[in-house]
Structure formats: structure tokens, C-alpha cells
Amino acid sequence: MDATTRPLARARPLAPRWLGRMEALWPFLLLGMAGLCLPLLDDSYLGVIATRACIYWVLVSALNLVVGFAGQIAIGWVALLTLGAYVTSVLTAGTAIPALPPYLALAIAAVSGAIFGVIVGLPALRLRTFYFAMTTLGFATIVTQVALAWRGVTGGGIGVPGPVFPEPFDSRWGFYYFCFGIAAVCTWMTANIAASRFGRALVAIRDAEVAAEAAGISKPSLLMIVFLFSGAVAAVAGGLFASLQTYITPDAFTFDLSVLFFIAILIGGRGSILGPLLGTILLTVLPEFAAPLVAWSTFLYAALLLVIVLAMPGGIAEMLDFRNRRPLEQHREIAPRTDVLPRVLARSGERAALTLQGISLSFGGVRAVDTLDLTIHPGEVHGLIGPNGSGKTTTLNVISGYYAPQSGQVLLGAEALPQRAPQRRAGHRIARTFQTPRLIGGASVLENVMIGGTIAGRGSFVESLLSLPRHRRDEAALNEAAMLALTTVGLEQLASVRADRLQHSELRFMEIARALMLSPTFLLLDEPAAGLSAEEIRRLGALIVAISRQGTGVLLVEHHADLIFDICDRITVLNLGKVLAAGTPAEVRSHREVVNAYLGA
């Protein structure tokens, strides 16, 4: 059975991604059932605990997007709980302005939380991990200090009464159902985001930032949306918390509490919804059932966190990930199907060439690239070779926008491409792969590839949040496009496998599939053959040729002389940053100086 008659594989119906890594809906339904039936036990103490768990989960579910998905170490997020609690309480108690109805107060708290969330999150764009963590801690302290000092409004150390919600939510169980309802809605919303291009983009920023940029994902705008959402929800949780406590003082918002939320997410596992949910329940409930443990509870959480970090960084989610424990077939072959390419690479009328004019770039005192001129025509495979340190990868990085040249420009047709803006290349349908594969180890192969098509989505964040029709259309389209791309490179059998279980050569092809998601007019490949077997290199070559025949211009940076001379239409040889030779493979191969450069005479 040859390539053209083999039917196109369909991905195994993936469990809706918003269920974390579980196959089915059942854990959430189970928890939901348990939650709904809880009042039947008629234990009011249990009710308080359950209500508290729901409120904590409301905050954690949104913080999960910041910490678990975007990977930002926002330890001090309790600041927003404090803010929300005080805003709601002050507005309903009437200490600053005449008392407002509780729902309105809660809404205002949400707005203030959104604004403050952005403020607290802003440093994440400029600072490195540890520094950002420290600033969030600083914010948490400041908010508590302000609450303590502003006695006229907040009651200072004495505190202020919490809001009381009107019927039917003023009774113990009534309020429980209120919090449970909000918790359920938050679970649903954040799960929708997790299964959307926004959720995947967040994880991409966390684990493979350069690849995310190449796919067109803008870190600042995405993070700001998430901080806004997370801040608003945390403030709402604060309002509910204040109501539960009935009276709040600044020392209800301790460092311990902040760390608790953070630990719940890490114990649960990043990139999951179910994991942190179980983590939150665990951490809320644990001290209650072991009386002597109460004093030691934070110590135990911390010890648990240490154990998780050292032994199983993936947390509960990783422990429950049975699907990815099934063994994979040992001798796997990568069999690209180039007949599918026309459906992947939509041919446009555009015939513009990608040109480098007089590019120069130095690092320190070393000239990495020296007045380089290079043109890549659509439909041609252009090889770029040279000894180590000749400037090949630097050139590729200039084209893809990661480095700005000190002189010269990169032109697409007649238009100069913006410098140092790698995330704008995707919009011009210029795609690339990387010298070392950049992947999200914890996500499936299909999800990794879908990230490549992030900018093709039309739905907004809110539409994804509420799982509106346009979001669902986006998802279906992305899913199908990604399966097509995987089939093209020959990896469709591995679509639902965790990416970090793949062999190195498969990861290289996966990167190409991800790049194909942009339907690129220009494809830049950075040493794609490194680490591949001879047969795999042959298939890679055939795939690259087929891609170029569809009209895509390919720039191939490589060390493997065989591959270069086999498939390239034109070759440019670099040495010490300058063009040594350029022309057809035959011309270059017999060029005395090229041979010398390689042999280092």
C-alpha cells in the first residue's frame, strides 16, 4: 500500500482538553455530585469547611492560569483576596461611602481586582522569575499594611464586618450553594480557557517562549488579560471570604494563606485543572481532620511541596496521567505524506522574495555577520552552509527577527520587516524551526502543533471563556489543521502522546509540522537534520523539496553536506560572517575556497 492509498488518519477522539489529563468528565461530575449532596449530611462544621474550600478554589482556579499555565511565580496573590475582601466589606458597611448592596459591592470589588491584578502582574514582563516573586510578596505586605493603617475606612486592627448576601444566600447552606455555584462556573470557565488557543499559548510562553514568539504569540497582551481575569476573580473570592468570616481583620490574610494557594497549584500540577482542584480540596480539608496537625499545617504543606518538587514535579496531575504511562511502540518510523501538502500550504498569488541587504551584526568585538546579501525566492530551497562561527544561525535569527542588525535590512518584497519583533513574522507567514527543538514537554504532540496556528484563531478571550460558538469553530479548525500537518510530516500516530516521550528525530519533524501551521510562504529551518538517521534525512529532504514545490521558499541552514548538495536549488556559503561563495550546488561544490574553508587550510 503506497502513500497515496493509505487513508488519512484521524486523531483518536481526544477527551475535551479542558478536563486536564483525564479521559472523561467523571471526576468533575463526581465532585459536583458530592458537592451538591453535601447539605444532606447536615453537619454545619462540614459546611463551613466546604464553603471555605469552594471560596479558595474560586481564587485558585483563576490563579491557576497565572501560575500553572503562564508559569508566573505570583506567590503574593493573597493581596487580591485582601483587596476584594476589604472593598466588598467597606462598601457594604458604609464606612467610606453610604452602604451599597452586596452584589454591587462584589462587582466593584471585581473591577478593582482586575485593575490591581494588572498592576501586580506588570513587573512579570520585565523581571526575572525570582525578582517577580519577591515583588508580589511585597504587594501582599503593602496591602495588609494599608488595611492596618487606614483606620477610618478599614477599621485598622479592629477590622470591619463582612458583607451579608440577601436571601436565599444568607443561610449557612444557602451561602454554601452560592459559593459552590460560583466555584463551578469558575471551573468551567478556566477549563474552557485551558482547552483554547489562549491556554495553549500561555503554556507555550511558559515552556518554549522563543517558539511562542515565532508562532506570533504576544506575551505582554496575553499575560495582561490573564492577570486582569485572575485579579477580578480573586477579588470576588475575597468578597465571599469576608462574608464567610463575617468579620475581617488584616491578620486574617497571612503569608501562610498566600503560600497555600500557590502550593495547591504546584501540588496539583501545572497545566491541569483537575490537579489544582484536588490540591485545593486536600489542603483545605487536611488540617481539619487531624486536630494536632492544625498548628503544623503550613509546615506540612511546605514539606509536601518540597517532596513534590524533588520527586514528582508534575504533581497530582502527573500521578493521575495513566494514559501517558502506556508504553509506546518501540520501532517507530516517520513516514511523511507529501500528497497532503496542497491542503496544508494554501497557495497564494504572492510571489515576493525574501531579501537581506547589507546585513551586519557584531557581538562584543566579533563580527558575526559582515555586509551579507542574500535572496530567497519563493519555491526554491536555498542552502546556507559554513564552518562553525560563520554566522549561519545568526543570519537566520536576523531574518526571523530575534536579532536586530546593526546595519542593513530584511525585505519581504519591497517592504522592510520590523527589527527585533519576532512575533510579527508569523503575520507575514514566515515560519521557522530551532536548532534545539523547543517543545512543551507536558502537552500532547497535537497541542504542540496547534500552537503554531494560534494567530489563525478569530475568537476573543471572553468568547473562549464562555465557550461561545466562534471559539468552538476555532478549535475544530485548529484541530483539523494540526492533524493535517502531523500527517504531512508522518507523525499522526503520535498525536495524543506527551511530547517529551518522543525521540529526538520525531521532535524535529514535529517542529516542522508546527511551522507548517502558518501555511508559510517562507520556511526557515535551523539544522533540521542534526541527530537524524540516514533514512530519516532522506525523507526529510523529500519533504523539504515537496514543500518548496508548493511555492514556499525554504532557507536550509545545515552541516550535513550530503543533504545540502542533494536538494538545494541554490547555496550560499558563509565564512567568518562573509559570503564566501554563492550559486548552484555544482558551482559551489567545485569552488576551491569552499573546500578550503571546510578543510580549514
Add this chain to the structure above:
Amino acid sequence: MPISVPEPLLQVTGLAAGYGKIDVLRDIDMTVGEGEIVALLGPNGAGKSTLLRAVSGLLPRTGCVRFGGRDLAGASPRDTVRAGLIHVIEGHRVFTQLSVFDNLQLAGYALTRRERGRRVEEALAFFPEIAAKRQDRAGTLSGGQQQMLAVAQGLVGKPRLLMLDEPSAGLSPVLVDRVLAAAGRLRDTGTAILLVEQLIEKALALADRVYALARGTIVLQAGTDESDLPNRLEHAYFGQDVSAPLAY
């Protein structure tokens, strides 16, 4: 009566190594005898530096490495230095904040004070040019001088085998000759040398034997006195026939 062949100083058998999931080297066999200079040549990306790192313990490896009759399984760079197998890494990396003298002292960290002092002086004697700058900060030295310092650091360990990774990189031809001449003098004192080089002419002029590494395996081994070496090397590198012969 059967004549037993003495085991070579360095014997590598079936060595494989890589970085994470990427396999770079496959099934490498090579030897270096006492007091000889062996050149390791090959195009970029072939794995020459990787091979040196795998032998000296900077990278994990599978396969067998025997040195001076002892199996170096699981040896860290500290152990191999102590055994007399010393690796001078590429890029003339010295500690720029410290003086030349202190750089050399560090190379003798594990020795007694007196022994360390002696060896440092011996190493400096080998490179009078940097001996004159012993109190200067290593960061003020030129590239060539830093390379000499790096080799001198290697000498402090009193190596039986010194592995030099591209000592000529970034140096002017004059300095390259100086460094390689020092390598020659070392061989005369009985130290074996494994030299990774890009400059084929100069390496062949200095070495006794040569290995060519391409695409992760040894593709050629020969004595440097054999005929037609340049052609055979080019063939090995490119894997194709040469249409324009390289002439000296």
C-alpha cells in the same frame, strides 16, 4: 614465545555520547599511545569536542575508556585529571578575574603546597611569554596568551596525555605556530597529545597519526606519513568524490 602487545595509553572502545536526547557519537574506537601526537580532524558538527568531553568525563557516555591500564568507568573530570588525562577545553577559557599565577595555582588545587609551587614554576618555564605576566589579571592577556595559559594550566597536572581542543581557534598564524610548537616540545618530553584541530595542514605536519570524524563516527584512520592523505580526508568529510583536487 608470544610477544604481548602493551596496552596503549588511552584506549576507547565502542564509545557513544550525546546531549540529552540527541545522539552525537556512535561506536567510537580509538587509541593513543605513549608519547605520540594523534590528530582528530573533521568537519563542524562531527562531534570532535563531544568526543573529548566524553573521554574526560564532562559528558556522560556509554562504552569503555581505559587509561594507563585502568578502566575509567564513571570517572569525573577530577578523577581523570588525577589519573593524568587532562583536557584543555576549547575557547581559551581562563578565569579573567584572577592573575595568571592564581589561574595556574587553581590547576594544582588538589596538590600539596610545595608540589603545587613546583609544578606551577615548571609550567611557566614552558611559556616564558606568560611567565613575564604572572601577576597580571588573566583578562588583560591577548587571545593567544590566554590559550598558552590554558595549556599551561593543563601542564600543572603533569599529564601523561594532554587533550587539546582547537587550540588555534581565533589565533593569528604566528600564535598558532607558537602553540603548536609548544605541543611538539611536550611530545619530546614524553607527554602524549590528542589534538583536535581545524587547520589540517598544520595538524598533519605535527602529528604521528590521524583520525577523521564525520557524522558521529570515525571515517578514516591513518599514519601521517601515508600518501594521498588530503584527498582521502576530503573524501571522508564530504562523502562524495572530489571533482577539483585539492593541491598544496
Add this chain to the structure above:
Amino acid sequence: MLESIISYGLAVGAVYALIGITYNVMFTASRVFSFTAGMVGMLGGVLGALFINRLGLPVWVGFPLTLAAGAVIGVITEIITVRPVLKSIEQHLYVLSTLAFALMIQQFTAIEWSTESQPFPRLIDIGPGLLDQQFWLPVLACGAVIVGLELLYRHTLIGHAFLAIAEDNYAARALGLPEQSLRMMSYALAGMIAVLAGFAGGEILLAFFGNGPMLNFYGFVPVALGGMGSNRGAVVGGIALGLFQQAANFLFGGIFASVAVFVVFIIVLLARPEGLAGAVAVRRV
């Protein structure tokens, strides 16, 4: 009042500077920032009060014992929270492991020692007034550490080895330096510097478990502003912070002083993320 600002300011500033130096010593040894710096500083005060006040040991026994405890905790930090995660690809794990351990230290202290701040023993009876030991003891400690580190790094082989590991870890390994034990010793040294800070500042800060997070933050500010790994920056930053904080305290009162410090910190950091000392280029692709 100016007298009071200067004397208090210099004293707490010196403590902050010492914690900043602790961060730096750990960072240069491992490229890791640890949340334990401030916690161990807190332990300096607590253990000092424990050994001398509660157990009644003389100062010349209690002090070395505290230093030893600091060294031990430093080594434990390296072994269980730093070494295991250095091998991992995931960079962020060290933030979590050191945070976890720091919390364990803090909670243990809160439970076993006290949640109330306890008095710290009077070590030398000079004062009150400007010459009170609570003011010049931290400054003296800071000066001694600076001089000591300078001597260590410039004139001893092991100090050179520390600098080598910090500058080029790979080259140091290739040279055969015992990278692992050098790192452990750096952490032991860092632990001692931290407890010294807490011990010397004990009379001002008192023996209080809540000092941990406070020292973590205020000890970090000099590092962030002065540049990672720069001890000189940490000292200048620490003293400046101490003086600024006391001045703000006096002018605006305690709460707004914290807010003022934090606001200035955030603004400076956002303007110059690598600190006032300069920028560091990192190759990402």
C-alpha cells in the same frame, strides 16, 4: 532626631546588607536565589536568644554555636533544595524548593520557639546613646564580613576557587576543581553570614520568627538594586535602604514608610531590571 535616624538606619541597613551578601554568596556559587537567606538571618537572632538567654550559655560559647548552626543549615539547603534541581531543565524549581524549605524553617521556629518576639541578650554593655552596642554591632559585623570576604577571595586558594566556579563553572569542572564540595562550602559560608546578621542585629530586631519574610524582602532589595552577585552593591544598597527606611519612618510613620520603600523599589527595578550596576545580555535563541 537626625542622630536616631542615622544610628538606627545604619544598623538595620547593615543587617540588610549582610543578608544581601548572603544572597550573593549563594547566587555566585550556584546561579540560584534562595528564599532561605532571610530565614536563616532570623535564626541568627532566635538561636542567639535560645543559647544565651534560655540555655544560659556564655556568649563565647553561644556565638560560635550559632555560627555552626548557620553553616549546617546552609549545607542542608544546598543538599536538599539546590543540588537536586540544578540537574533539572526546569529552571523555576529552585524557587519552589527553597521556598518550601524556608517555610519549613519559619514554621518550625514559630511552633518550637514562639510566635511572640523575644528579647535578645545584651552582649556588651556600652551605651545607651549613639555608642550603644545595638547600633554599632551590626555595622561592625558588616565591616568584618566585607573585609573577611575580600581576604578570602583575593588571598586564599579556596577563595580563588569560589571565584572560578562563579565565573566559569564549566572550565572549573574541566580543570578538575571539586565543584560540588566548593558549592557546599559556599552555602555553609552564606549560612554563617546570615546568622551573623541576625545575631548582630538581634537587639534591634529581637528574636522573632516573623523577621524571616521581612529580612528576605529587605535583604533582597540591595541585591536587586545593586546588581546580582555584587557585594559592593549590596552594601551600598543596604545602607541606603536602611537610612531611607528610617527617614521615611520618622517623616511618615511606620506603615507609609513600608509603602514608600516598596514603591521606590518597584520603580527602580522596572526601570533597570538588572539593577543600577548594569545590564547583562542573555542569548536566548
